[in-house]
Amino acid sequence: MAAPERSPTGRKRGRPSGTVGPELVTLARDQFLEHGFRRTTMDAVAAKAGISKQTLYAAYPSKDALFAAVVQDWVDRGRSATAPQLAALLTDGDVEHGLRALAATLQAGILSEPVLAMRALVAAQADTLPAVAADYVSRSWERNTQNLADALATLAEQGRLAIPDAAVAAEQFVWLVVGAPLNRLELTAGRDRLSDDRLAQLAEEGVRTFLSRYGR
Secondary structure (H helix, E strand, O other): OOOOOOOOOEEEEEOOOOOOOOHHHHHHHHHHHHHHHHHHHHHHHHHHOOHHHHHHHHHHOOOOHHHHHHHHHHHHHHOOOOOOHHHHHHHHOOOOHHHHHHHHHHHHHOOHHHHHHHHHHHHHHHOOHHHHHHHHHHHHHHHHHHHHHHHHHHHHOOOEEEEOOOOHHHHHHHHHHHHHHHHHHHHOOOOOOOOHHHHHHHHHHHHHHHHHHOOO
């Protein structure tokens, strides 16, 4: 029997290593989003990645563990999505202008197809994987809302807004600009999407309503 062929570096030639590391998590996420949790199998993920099932199970002992890694990676990727707008809000001499820019960013992010799909995927598994759903809520929605609350509290300290409870104000602002379109999209599986002009109008009116309560 012939000895295995070796590369110039001395390593044995054989099957390519396939997709591993962060790229594997991204690939798995695409599989979960395309097929749903129940119809996605570890065999299919391994085959798509070009790795053995043993390699996949060595990294993620179960489909639940792989799903948890996918959700955690998704949250980590989006955790700073509003940071530039919040920083600009604090330095913008026109608070209303800063809030309008923030409203547009929130709409673009929360109402995007990838975010809606991930929210639906996590919600569908909330009963069987409650810890994953709780982590998603805590490190995505609640953390971003808290970052907004911190920025609003700073504006209040500077005398630029009159806000007695920044946490409540932050929740109100988010729902003023995304609540109605988010509800429509989630209840129609993403089909009933408002036009850009209508979203801009909702953002404008939301900012005005917010400032009528908290403006100086």
